Amino acid sequence: MTTRDAVTDIPPQYDPALDAARYAEWERAGLFHAVEERSERVGGERRPFVIVMPPPNVTGVLHMGHGLNNTVQDVLVRWRRMCGDETLWLPGTDHAGIATQNVVERQLAAEGKTRFDVGREAFVERTVRFVQETGGTILAQLRAIGASADWSRTAYTLSPDLSRAVREAFVRLYERGLIYRGHRVIHWCPRCLTSLSDEEAEFHEQSGQLYHIAYPVTRVHAAEDPRSIVIATTRPETMLGDVAVAVHPDDERYRDLVGRTVRLPIANIEIPIIADTYTDPSFGTGALKITPAHDANDFEVGQRHNLAMPVVIAANGEMGATGDDAPRVPPELVGLDRFVARERIVQRLRSLGFLVKVEPHHHAVRRCYRCNTIVEPRLSDQWFVRMRPLSEPALRAVRERRIRVLPERWEAVYVNWLEGIRDWNISRQLWWGHRIPVWYCDGCSHVSASRTDLTRCPDCGGSVRQDEDVLDTWFSSGLWPFSTLGWPDTTDDLKAFYPTDMLVTAPEILFFWVARMIMLGYAFMGETPFHTVYLHGTVRDTKHVRMQKSLGNGIDPLDVLQLYGADALRYTVISSMGLGADTILDPNDLERSFAPGRNFVTKLWNIGRFLLTNVGSESVEPLERIAPDRLTSSDRWILARLDAAIAACDAALGPARPHDGTWTEGELNAGLRLNEYTEAARTFVWNDLADWYVETSKVRLATPGPDRDVARTVLIHAFDQALRLLQPIVPFVTDALWQRLPGRAPNEYIAVAAWPTARRAGDGGGDFELVREVVTALRQLRGEYNVAPGRTLEAIVVPRDGAAGSLERERRTIERLARVSLQIGPAPASHGPAAHQVLSGGSEVIVPLEGVIDVAKECARLRAELMSLEKQLTGLTQRLANEQFISRAKPEIVAAERQKEGEWRTRSEQLRAKVLSLCGA
């Protein structure tokens, strides 16, 4: 905004429709562009401050979760930018393997096709096109909420650069022996047709049935009594894949049966009874069916006992077996969905008499985190990352305080997870993602992991084929803090900006993403990727249900922008940002949720409106040139309040980084209290600046003379500083106002203006507190006696020692704010019925109200006040008489209590005298 509108043209509300143009101007001015040479790590002058944005899914659209996450980051980044750091907020998107593939597959399904109908190459091409069409959406939406990211560095996990980093990372881990191919039971999604990591297979509680099934023991000779072993299972369909029944070796009930066999019903084959300590004798019947191909634990038992591992459920979740195992699945069950088959098998068992009983059973089943399908444990070949060696430095980093996790309680969760970490299945049977850079030789069966595409076997020169699978999408996001800066090359960006500083995200991806970034950061960079992990809460509705599009309880941030503007959205989100606290918003009442933000923006706007119309266009002296003795008590007061507000904001935002790479005890949990920061800035602007200082200044601004200039200077200074304090939260309205302040050059932007520092000068304006007390007391009396607003009262203030002068100087302010005609001095010898108010310092306010005052009412009011005060005083006196308190409480607390007691006593005596004179006994 280079033109300054005539003040009369300023509308009474800020118009958020102008936000987009304003943002475009910021971007044009390059305000958010970080310059690597300025980083002190490469010889520059500035400390770097870097946040890498958690990349949203490339085809995603903005929801409130993004809104919250990115607003938090933007506030931090804007704060540090004003503090003079070379600030980089690095944005980007994630190709989001399964998620994106599922979207495109749904499109295909609408055309009646599957991905197999179109083929791998065409499918990937189509997905690339889809990403090109929709990929920019969410980044544009982030601009709309004001995100001050460095868009020139926008990254994408599937870009050529980052894909090179992914391949490099894979090969290095492979070469270090940390990646291996394993044959084992993994989580399989029969809908997505891919394996999943432990984290991607989420537990969901559900009620089901526990089926008790009798497996008849094979008789040794015809005369033997028929016996059977009863096993319990929640998944009867897997029994077709059973290869044994296991009992505990010490279990007396079955000791004689170990080594014999049972006949598996339906499949009608003989399987052995084995002893294994994995079996818990106290659960159910103490006998356990072993299905190595369809249960991870059974797999281990199977390995120990060298058992066969027949697969009886196909990849798509339908019953079926191949080869020698084919006879296990009866023809009528082949091709049935696993859950249909379950019912059939149960019916069959019942009719055959093998079903002993069915019990209701509550348990947790794993579901695919992308499509919610119940995951099927499945035996297959997958690539794994050996995690133990990687987890050690990641654990040490937190234990040795090179990384802090806020809120602190998540640190224990992080540690607990890393301590029990298991190998990470990184291969996915998908088409959308980074193809695994491994080639198999057709001739010599040599396996090569390669940085470049191979066409010939490096060993024998034979033809090769690349592994069909792609990598877990979280593998590439795990490299994000350095892959986005140019790794594996040693780029200037990497030197200037790695390690980054803070990582801001939701706790739900602590394991998926944060922990892996830390592990991979150490693995490849030898250093932590960031020193602070800030985990914020979740956006929920008023029933505390997580906001989700699919649940229909979401709020579209774009609706909020439209109705109330980006600043209102940001203010609302940040002001409720208690450390780790969830944000509750009402999707059915946007007004209620976002009005506070909008109201605050309007208030700020109108302070500016007043100021610009009243300060005038003449130049304003800078505060430094105003001699201290020209400042009034109100000036000194507001400047002291400003200092306090700055200190409170600084304390709430906290240290930006640890001093020497390690967090001290005191700093570990300090800062990032965004709600406290917001509140400190808000109360200053609204309750101090607007309610008192602006009101006080009105008289001075209307009176020509040297004091008018002082008022103009202090007003402009205080407002300027307040805007700076608020810029990170409400960047649009503060920018609009700040640019219009007198003396501002056209190309100055508050986003890169200096963060305020306290002046710590002057006496703090304590005198003005008495003025405020007098005004408040008079207003209360007006209210108490229902004095008509238009009526000017006569009022007498009897000042405490030495207070007369400052009261006299603020006479017109008091008269205006309280609508009184003021007399300052000793109490008149006599006056008619009057209302009295005794103030804290011993000053007294007397309002004679002939004809209006009700003596009885005033007596009642005074008596009530006296009683209340004396009650408090009694308590206080008792406390001060208590030797235990005197000896054990901190001296400063005792001193404060003593002083308070003195004040209260004086006040109580004065009140008592008033009561006696006005009301008699």
Add this chain to the structure above:
RNA sequence: GGGCGGAUAGCUCAGUUGGUUAGAGCGCCUGCCUUACACGCAGGAGGUCGUGGGUUCGAGUCCCUCUUCGCCCACCA
């Protein structure tokens, strides 16, 4: 099954190491369009800090019990 967090005004939440008469926003009541703002101003009502016990001179704050809501983790079929 293990662990963690919340329960404070009608609603949504602050309340740092125990120490003034427990605060804010919204809502509510009364009165005001007082020429920056009715998205506002002034005044006001409203809380036995979930329950029961304990430690302490003193507890919303520390300890234990219970109730309740939520979250994370987990190979008991």
